[in-house]
Amino acid sequence: MERGDMNQPMVAGGDLIYTQSCCTLCARKVTDEQDLKMNLLPKSSKEFSSAEYWETFFKKRGANAFEWYGTYVDHCAVLHKYIKPKDKVLVVGCGNSELSEQMYDVGYQGITNIDISEVVIAQMKERNVTRRPAMVFVKMDMLQMEFGDSQFQVVLDKGTLDALMTDESKETLRNVDRMFAEIGRVLQVGGRFVCISLAQEHIAKKAVGHFAQRGWLVRIHAVEEQGTASRQFTMPVFVFIFTKFKEIPGAGHQILEMCAEELDKPLRMDSVDGLLEAMKGRQQYALLRNHLAKRSSSRESVALTLCDSVSGKPRYTFHVVDLPSVKSPRTNHFAIFIVPQGRETEWMFGTDEGRRQLGKSAEFRRLLVVVLHRDQIYESMEAIQSELSGKVMDLAPSELPPNQQVPFLSVGGDIGVRTVQYRGTSDMSGEYVIEDIKGEDGNYFRHLIFLSNVNVVQSEAKLLHDISKSASSQKKKKKDRRRGQPCSDAEKSSNPKAGQAVDKSYLCCNHHRAMIAGLVLLSKKSGLLADTPFSLLLVGLGGGSLPSFIHDYFSQSAVDTVEIDPMMLEVATTWFEFSQDDRMKVILADGLNYIHIADSGKVSYDVVMFDVDSKDNTLGMSCPPLAFVEDAFLQKVRNLLAHQGLFILNLVCRDHSLKEKVMAAIKGVFPLVYLQKIEGEVNEILYCQLTMEHKVGSKDLLEAGQKLENTLKKPGRHWDPTYNLEEMLKTVRIV
Ligand SMILES: C[S@@+](CC[C@H](N)C(=O)[O-])C[C@H]1O[C@@H](n2cnc3c(N)ncnc32)[C@H](O)[C@@H]1O
Numbered sequence: 001m002e003r004g005d006m007n008q009p010m011v012a013g014g015d016l017i018y019t020q021s022c023c024t025l026c027a028r029k030v031t032d033e034q035d036l037k038m039n040l041l042p043k044s045s046k047e048f049s050s051a052e053y054w055e056t057f058f059k060k061r062g063a064n065a066f067e068w069y070g071t072y073v074d075h076c077a078v079l080h081k082y083i084k085p086k087d088k089v090l091v092v093g094c095g096n097s098e099l100s101e102q103m104y105d106v107g108y109q110g111i112t113n114i115d116i117s118e119v120v121i122a123q124m125k126e127r128n129v130t131r132r133p134a135m136v137f138v139k140m141d142m143l144q145m146e147f148g149d150s151q152f153q154v155v156l157d158k159g160t161l162d163a164l165m166t167d168e169s170k171e172t173l174r175n176v177d178r179m180f181a182e183i184g185r186v187l188q189v190g191g192r193f194v195c196i197s198l199a200q201e202h203i204a205k206k207a208v209g210h211f212a213q214r215g216w217l218v219r220i221h222a223v224e225e226q227g228t229a230s231r232q233f234t235m236p237v238f239v240f241i242f243t244k245f246k247e248i249p250g251a252g253h254q255i256l257e258m259c260a261e262e263l264d265k266p267l268r269m270d271s272v273d274g275l276l277e278a279m280k281g282r283q284q285y286a287l288l289r290n291h292l293a294k295r296s297s298s299r300e301s302v303a304l305t306l307c308d309s310v311s312g313k314p315r316y317t318f319h320v321v322d323l324p325s326v327k328s329p330r331t332n333h334f335a336i337f338i339v340p341q342g343r344e345t346e347w348m349f350g351t352d353e354g355r356r357q358l359g360k361s362a363e364f365r366r367l368l369v370v371v372l373h374r375d376q377i378y379e380s381m382e383a384i385q386s387e388l389s390g391k392v393m394d395l396a397p398s399e400l401p402p403n404q405q406v407p408f409l410s411v412g413g414d415i416g417v418r419t420v421q422y423r424g425t426s427d428m429s430g431e432y433v434i435e436d437i438k439g440e441d442g443n444y445f446r447h448l449i450f451l452s453n454v455n456v457v458q459s460e461a462k463l464l465h466d467i468s469k470s471a472s473s474q475k476k477k478k479k480d481r482r483r484g485q486p487c488s489d490a491e492k493s494s495n496p497k498a499g500q501a502v503d504k505s506y507l508c509c510n511h512h513r514a515m516i517a518g519l520v521l522l523s524k525k526s527g528l529l530a531d532t533p534f535s536l537l538l539v540g541l542g543g544g545s546l547p548s549f550i551h552d553y554f555s556q557s558a559v560d561t562v563e564i565d566p567m568m569l570e571v572a573t574t575w576f577e578f579s580q581d582d583r584m585k586v587i588l589a590d591g592l593n594y595i596h597i598a599d600s601g602k603v604s605y606d607v608v609m610f611d612v613d614s615k616d617n618t619l620g621m622s623c624p625p626l627a628f629v630e631d632a633f634l635q636k637v638r639n640l641l642a643h644q645g646l647f648i649l650n651l652v653c654r655d656h657s658l659k660e661k662v663m664a665a666i667k668g669v670f671p672l673v674y675l676q677k678i679e680g681e682v683n684e685i686l687y688c689q690l691t692m693e694h695k696v697g698s699k700d701l702l703e704a705g706q707k708l709e710n711t712l713k714k715p716g717r718h719w720d721p722t723y724n725l726e727e728m729l730k731t732v733r734i735v
Contacts, residue, residue, distance in 0.1 A: 045166045045167075046166050046167065048162075048163040048164075048166050049163060049164050049165075049166050049172065049175070051116045051117070051141075054095075054115075054116060054117040054120070055117050055118065055119055057117075058095070058096060058117050058119040058120040058123065059119050061096070062123075063096070063123055063127065064096070065096050065097060065098045066095065066096055066097070067097055067098065067099075068095070068097065068158055068159035068162075069158055069159050069196050069197070069198065069237050070196075070223070070237060071098065071099070071102075072098065072099050072102035072103065074223060074237070075099075075158075075196060075223065075239065076106075077224075078194075078221045078223070078239045078241075079103070079156075079194065082154070082192050082194055082241055083103075083108065083153075083154050083156070083192075083194065084153070085107040085108055085109070086110065087108070087110060087152075087153035087154050088110045088112070088151065088152045088153050088154070089103075089108060089110060089111045089112070089152065089153070089154040089155075089156055090111075090112050090113075090114065090147070090151075090152045090154070090155045090156070090186060091111060091112070091113040091114070091155075091156045091157075091158075092114055092142040092155060092156070092157050092160050092179075092183070093114070093115055093116070093142060093157060093158075093159070093160025093163065094113035094114065094115050094120075094124065094137070095115060095117075095120055095159075096120050096123055096124060096127075097158060099156075099158060100113050100135065100156075101127075101128065101132060101135070104132045104134075104135050105132075109134050109135075110134075111135050111136070112135075112136040112137075112138065112152075113135070113136065113137045113138070114137075114138050114139070114140040114142060114145070115137075115139065115140075116139070116140070116141050116142070117139070118139050121137050121138065121139040124137045125137045142160070142179055142182060142183075143175055143178040143179055143182060144178070144182070145182050145185075145186055147186045148186075149185050149186065150185075150186070150187065150188045150189070150191075151186050151188075152186050152187055152188065152191060153187075153188055153190075153191045153192070154187075154191060154192050154193075154194060155183045155186065155187055155191070155192075155193045155194070156194045156195075156196075157193070157194070157195045157196065157197075158196040159196065159197070161176070161179065161195055161197055161203060161207065162197050162198055162200070162203060164176060164179060165202070165203050165206065167202075168202050168206075173206070176206060177210075180207075180210050180211070184214070184244065187244045188244070189244055189245065189246050190243070190244065190245075191243070191244050192241055192242065192243050192244070193211070193216075193240070193241075193242040193244070194239060194240070194241055195207065195239065195240040195241075195242070196223075196237060196238075196239050197237070197238055197239075197240060198235045198236075198237060198238070199220075199235075199238040199240070199279060199283070200235075201276075201280065204220075204238075204240075204276055204279060205272075205276060207240055207242070208220075208240070208256075208272055208275060208276060209272055211242040212254045212256060212272050214247055215245050215246075215247055215248060215253070215254070216242045216243055216244055216245055217241075217242070217243040217245060217255045217257075218240070218241075218242055218254070218255065218256045218257070218272075218275065219240070219241040219243075219257045219258075219259055219266060220238055220239070220240055220241075220257070220258050220259065220275065220279055221238060221239040221240075221241065221259045221260070222236065222238060222258075222259070222260040222261075222279075222282050223236065223237040223238060223239060224260075224261050235283055235286070235287065236282065236283055236286040236287075238279065254271075254272070255268070256268070256269045256270075256271070256272060256274070256275045257269065257275075258275060258278045258279065260282070263309050264309050264310065267309075267312050269312075278312070281307075285304055288302060288304055289304070289394050289395060292320060292395050292397075301319070301320075301321075301352045302319070302320040303317055303318065303319050303320070304317070304318045304320075304395075305317045305318075306318070306391065308376060313373070313375065313376070314373045314376075315372075315373055315376045316370055316371065316372065316373070316388065317370070317371040317373070318368050318369070318370055318371075318392070318395060319355055319368070319369040319370075319371070320366065320367075320368060320395060321355045321356055321358070321359040321366065321367040321368075321369060322359075322365065322366050322397075323356065323359045323360060323364070323365055323366070323367070324365065326359075326360070326363055326364060326365045331404075332363055332364050332365065333364065333365050333366065333396075333397055333399060333400045333401070333404065334364060334365070334366045334367075334368070334396050334397055334400050334404070334406050335362060335364040335366075335367055335368070335406060335407045335408070335409055336367075336368045336370060336388065336392050336406060336407070336408045336409065337358065337362065337367055337368065337369045337370065337408075337409045337410065338370050338372070338381065338384060338408060338409070338410045338415065339369060339370060339371050339372065339410075339416075340372075340410065340411055340414050340415055340416025340438070341372045341374075341378065341415060341416035341417060341418035341437065342416050342417065342418035342435065342436075342437025342438065342447070343411075343416055343437065343439075343440070344371040344372075344454075344455070345447070345449070345454075345455055345456065345457045346440075347680060347681075349369060349371070350455040350456075351455075355367070355369050362409060365397060366395075366396070366397045368392055368395055370384075370388065370392075372384075372415070372416075372418075374418060374420055374433065374435065375420065378415050380415065381408070381410060381413055381414070381415050384408075384415065385408045388408075392406065393406070411440065414438075416437065416438055417436075417437060417438040417444075418435055418436070418437050419435060419436045419437075420433050420434070420435045421433075421434045421435060421436060421446070421575065422434040422574075422575065424567065424571070426565055426567035426568075427565075427567070428564065428565040428567070428615070429450045429452070429565060429567070429615070430450060430451060430452045431450070431451040431452070432448060432449060432450050432451060432458075432567075432571075433447075433448075433449050433451065434446065434447070434448055434571065434575045435447050435449065436463060443462055443463070444462075444463040444465070445460055445461065445462055445463060445508065446460065446461045446462075446463055446501075446502065446543075446575060446576065447459070447460055448460075448542075448543055448571055448575070448576075453617075458542065458543075458613070459542040459543025459544075459545065459571075459572075459576065460508035460509060460543065460545075461502045461503070461504075461506075461508060461543055461545055461576050461577075462502070462503040462506040462508060463501050463502060463503065464501055464502065464503045465501055501577070502576055502577040503718075504545070504548055504549065504552060504577065505549075505552075505717070505718040505719060505720055506720050507545060507546075507549055507720070507723065508545065509545075510678045510679070510680075510681060510683075511611075511650050511678050511681060511683040511685060512545065512546045512549070512611075513723055513728060514676050514678055514683075514685040514728060515546065515609060515611065515648050515650060515685055516546070516549060516550065517676075517705060517725045517728045517729055518646070518648050518674070518676070518685060518687040518732075519534075519550075519554075519607065519646070519648075519708075520701065520704040520705050520708050520725070520729065521646050521674065521687050521689065521694070521696060521701075521704075522534060522606060522607060522644070522645075522646045527704045527707055527708070528704065528708050529707070529708060529711040530553060530554055530555060530708070530711035530712045530714070531554075531555050531556050531711070532554070532556060533556035533557070533558075534554070534556070534557055534558075534606040534607060535557075535558045535559075535560075535604075535605045535606050535607070535642075536550060536557060536558070536559050536560070536605060536606065536607040536608075536609065537560050537561075537562065537598075537605040537607070537608045537609070537640070538550075538559060538560070538561045538562070538609045538610075538611060539561075539562045539591035539594075539595075539608075539609070539610050539611070539612045539624075539628075540561075540562075540563065540591070540610065540611040540612035540613065540624075541561045541562075541563035541568050541569060541572055541578075541586060542568065542572070542611065543571065543572050543575070543576035543578070544561075544572035544573075544576050544577075544578030545576065545578075546609075546611060547559045547561045547578075547584060548576075548577075548578055548579075548584075551583055551584045553712050557583060558583045558584075559583065559584050559585070560585050560586075560587060560605075561584075561585070561586045561587070562586075562587045562589055562590075562591045562594045563586055563587070563588055563589075564588070564589065564590050564591065566588055569586055569588060591610070591612055591628070592627055592628065592633065595633070595636050595637060595640060596636060598640055603640065604640060604641065604642045604645070605640055605641060605642065605645065606641070606642050606644075606645050606646065607641075607645060607646050607647075607648065608637050608640055608641060608645070608646075608647045608648070609647075609648045609649075609650075610624045610628055610647075610648070610649045610650060611623070611650045612624045612625065612628060612650075613625075614626070619655065619658065620653060620654040620655025620658055621651075621652065621653040621654070621655060621658055621659075621662070622652045622653075622654075623650055623651065623652035623653075623683070624649070624650070624651070629649075629651075629662045629665055629666065630665065631665050631668060631669065634665060634666060634668075634669040634670075635669055637669075638669050638670065638690065641690060643690070644690075644694065645689075645690065646687060646688070646689055647670060647686075647687075647688040647689075648685065648686070648687055648688070649666070649685070649686040649688065650683055650685055651683070651684045651685070651686055652682050652683050652684075653682075653684075654682060663735070666686060666688060667735075669688075670688035670689060670690065671689075671690070671691060671692050672688065672689040672690075672691065672692050672694060672695055672734070673686055673687070673688050673689075673734065673735050674686070674687040674688075674732050674733065674734050674735070675687075675732070675733060675734075675735045676728075676729075676731055676732045676733075677731060687732070695734070698729075698730075698732070698733075701729050701732060702726050702729055702730065705725035705726040705728070705729040706725070706726045708725060709724070709725040709726065712725075
């Protein structure tokens with residue numbers, strides 16, 4: 001990958017509060033003491049659109065130039081690109097800016113300036129009459145110009161549209177339409193309306209919408225911040241270039257482009273909304289960056305995303321972790337931590353709390369945790385460093401001493417391995433990917449990830465084979481095609497699918513390990529052994545590793561799994577080696593309905609397990625959905641259980657008061673409830689029984705765990721040595 005081919009910024013998240021300026025134009029730092037003394041600022045932004053205001057403004061201001069949105073120096077790169085020295089240029093709302101004078105001095109001699117203020121036109125005439133005799137100044141209303149049609153090759157506006165469009169009232173919109181119509185009239189076909197603006201949302205929407213609809217070419221240039229222009233403002237400055245095309249009724253084709261210094265070429269956008277979004281992303285990025293540069297530290301969590309310069313797709317997400325408590329000798333102000341590909345879902349990298357812990361152990365006052373996106377190609381740690389070295393300095397804390405080396409940190413210097421095996425869409429969960437990644441221990445894992453929740457691994461399996469070879473051949477293939485493209489169909493079919501790839505003896509999730517360990521509570525005469533027969537109903541298939549393990553290790557078990565999403569069964573079967581037989585059955589149904597119907601007394605299970613996620617992210621409970629733990633429904637679960645049955649629930653609830661309610665409901669139905677907290681996870685596993693008679697003391701529980709484990713470990717069958725049932729059961733307590 002070539003160097004320096006990034007990045008179109010956008011904001012991924014963050015919760016900063018910005019100081020708001022009273023209006024667009026005041027976003028410039030016009031609060032110089034002098035301006036205030038002269039009382040130049042209007043009482044309300046509406047005044048910017050009145051001729052009287054400007055008359056008074058220029059009377060008070062006198063001959064001193066007042067520059068809105070930067071000077072010639074800030075904008076000359078873009079101006080020179082779109083304005084030829086021979087062009088006839090009309091500057092609308094020239095004010096007493098030096099822009100046209102400086103343009104004149106470098107060779108643009110065909111400039112006509114208009115302004116509604118008589119005072120400023122008189123001042124400007126006087127200022128230029130001898131030095132710039134060919135420059136024209138006329139008092140004229142741009143909403144009603146006296147020029148003939150097609151007189152100019154360029155109309156140039158710096159701040160005047162912003163001054164006019166202070167709101168979206170009918171009257172204002174009518175005036176803006178008049179302004180645009182007049183500009184359209186006086187411009188030749190092929191001519192350009194060059195408009196320098198802070199591009200507030202309503203203004204950008206109106207201007208881009210207006211000209212795009214008329215088939216004009218629309219380009220937005222982000223003004224670089226090296227100069228003074230953008231730094232002066234709380235918002236970055238943009239230059240709109242609207243090029244007049246012949247209006248062809250019904251042509252419908254729009255050319256919409258975003259330009260920025262770091263982009264290789266203008267980035268073509270599909271729609272007006274897409275263009276406006278890209279611009280908004282840049283605005284938010286600039287606001288955050290300016291905010292971060294000014295503050296030394298804070299507890300706010302901020303994330304910014306940089307997009308790839310070719311595809312425009314996300315390439316890097318920066319999580320800014322500030323740790324004011326870290327003592328700060330000269331060397332540890334700021335560091336960059338690169339998260340290996342595919343490991344951004346781990347607690348340490350994927351949560352605010354984890355990243356803070358990472359920052360504390362790294363001992364830097366500001367740590368920039370960098371996440372690498374899927375579908376992007378990264379060559380090496382060195383390539384990432386050189387690509388990022390310019391960008392990350394924008395996010396350095398204000399107190400970073402000059403010329404300080406900023407270290408790049410990582411886990412073992414490795415950028416990790418991520419191979420996207422498949423992309424699909426489920427009606428219930430939206431887009432998802434199946435990807436193989438290399439874990440911390442060097443083993444490879446397969447993940448199911450819903451793109452609506454990229455920080456959570458929905459299902460995980462350990463792979464038997466080192467996929468690095470297939471991963472590097474993928475990488476080679478990918479190199480040949482444009483970056484950022486999803487897996488093609490051809491690639492999908494040539495990918496190694498699951499065939500004998502999954503280590504089914506390995507349970508990746510600790511909560512699954514705990515759910516299985518809890519089976520020892522199943523009251524069977526001689527305790528639970530590997531060959532004890534029992535029937536089990538599981539709601540929530542996932543990748544199928546939990547039911548597969550039970551099926552494989554408990555030789556007399558009969559497992560019914562209810563799954564609501566047909567896609568999950570397909571994914572489990574294709575990618576996680578899940579299979580059905582006479583002891584393993586999947587019922588595609590809503591678990592709630594299934595249990596309602598099953599509650600007719602005809603079916604009963606020794607064990608009912610819920611491992612079912614909630615799609616409702618407005619609640620602080622992601623597992624199970626609320627309806628599964630409501631009183632009446634729990635009664636049905638109870639009815640479904642055999643006399644000495646066991647109900648096992650995977651509970652993920654961050655909302656304390658909700659959790660209390662859920663616990664109360666469960667205890668109301670099941671008199672005996674054991675709880676096991678899972679270390680490092682929010683998950684808690686509840687083992688619920690029908691009567692207190694089944695109560696088992698902790699010593700007996702551990703013994704039962706040990707006994708069961710001994711029977712599960714059969715000669716010739718693989719057993720993961722890190723799965724110790726007795727150890728696991730030590731933390732179980734009755735609640
Ligand atoms: C924000 S100032 C910008 C001045 C100058 N372009 C600059 O960059 O410093 C807006 C200018 O537009 C002028 N103006 C406002 N309404 C106008 C109209 N309808 N026709 C012409 N000029 C207008 C004001 O008098 C004022 O000089």
